Amino acid sequence: MKEVIKVIAKALVDQPDEVLVAQSSTERTVHLQLTVAPGDMGKVIGKHGKIANAMRTIVKAAAVKDGRRVIVDIDQ
Amino acid sequence: MKVVEKSARTIEEAIEACLVELGIKKDQAIIEIVEEPGKKVLGLFGNRLAKVRVSYEDDPGIIACKFLENLTSAMSVKADFDIEKNEGHVVVNITGTDLGILIGRRGDTLEALQFLTNLAVAKKLADRSRIVIDVEGYRKRREETLISLAKRLADRVKKSGNRVVLEPMSPQERRIIHTALQNEWNVSTFSEGEEPNRRVVISLKRSNNVS
Numbered sequence: 470m471k472e473v474i475k476v477i478a479k480a481l482v483d484q485p486d487e488v489l490v491a492q493s494s495t496e497r498t499v500h501l502q503l504t505v506a507p508g509d510m511g512k513v514i515g516k517h518g519k520i521a522n523a524m525r526t527i528v529k530a531a532a533v534k535d536g537r538r539v540i541v542d543i544d545q
Numbered sequence: 546m547k548v549v550e551k552s553a554r555t556i557e558e559a560i561e562a563c564l565v566e567l568g569i570k571k572d573q574a575i576i577e578i579v580e581e582p583g584k585k586v587l588g589l590f591g592n593r594l595a596k597v598r599v600s601y602e603d604d605p606g607i608i609a610c611k612f613l614e615n616l617t618s619a620m621s622v623k624a625d626f627d628i629e630k631n632e633g634h635v636v637v638n639i640t641g642t643d644l645g646i647l648i649g650r651r652g653d654t655l656e657a658l659q660f661l662t663n664l665a666v667a668k669k670l671a672d673r674s675r676i677v678i679d680v681e682g683y684r685k686r687r688e689e690t691l692i693s694l695a696k697r698l699a700d701r702v703k704k705s706g707n708r709v710v711l712e713p714m715s716p717q718e719r720r721i722i723h724t725a726l727q728n729e730w731n732v733s734t735f736s737e738g739e740e741p742n743r744r745v746v747i748s749l750k751r752s753n754n755v756s
Contacts, residue, residue: 472619480665523657
């Protein structure tokens with residue numbers, strides 16, 4: 470799950486080395502915390518959160534197999 | 546793929562020279578160090594120069610495939626990719642077994658995948674190239690379904706005279722419906738509502754437009 474967000478974020482930002490994803494999970498939900506360089510926030514959120522939502526759609530698809538909910542938060 | 550090799554006193558200078566020649570930024574390049582700069586050999590031959598090879602992938606199809614390969618393997622999905630170059634856009638066909646997860650409900654996941662791939666490619670390339678992603682011929686099948694749905698609903702509108710409102714669709718899907726019905730002489734189509742809930746409406750053409 471973590472890798473999915475990482476692959477996407479690294480491909481979109483100017484500073485891929487600053488991309489960090491922390492994962493914490495309970496039995497029902499997976500919580501992913503994406504951290505990027507301050508200047509790259511816009512690159513992973515997009516207009517009206519379009520990019521962030523597209524990333525969420527993809528991780529949700531990846532999580533269907535385990536049947537868990539995924540929450541993606543973005544931080545700088 | 547474009548490749549340039551340069552020598553200079555330091556690795557940084559050699560890289561810089563390559564980047565200038567290719568006209569790209571460092572994060573778009575794949576950099577290999579061919580030779581480290583050396584110390585003087587017996588004080589005779591002067592410094593050995595640093596030599597680097599910088600390559601730059603300039604094919605949108607290959608960039609898209611690399612991104613999708615990384616992404617699908619992170620999702621533990623096994624898939625094959627096949628690039629098809631058309632005028633103005635590149636189609637990447639993804640094939641494999643059990644790829645429903647890449648399509649999602651009403652193609653939501655596929656749309657997200659295509660959107661992100663286009664961004665990832667635009668990041669690496671200066672000139673914009675449009676990437677269309679298809680999974681197991683989904684788009685083609687969906688197009689056929691939408692066209693036959695449009696024709697069926699148009700007939701119903703003609704018979705009943707009542708307008709029909711379709712379910713929310715993406716701009717591309719709405720376009721398919723509009724195009725399918727543009728030559729129907731007594732029905733007209735238009736869209737109403739706001740994204741992402743914009744829907745196509747099929748209605749009878751007003752009588753004064755019908756001769």
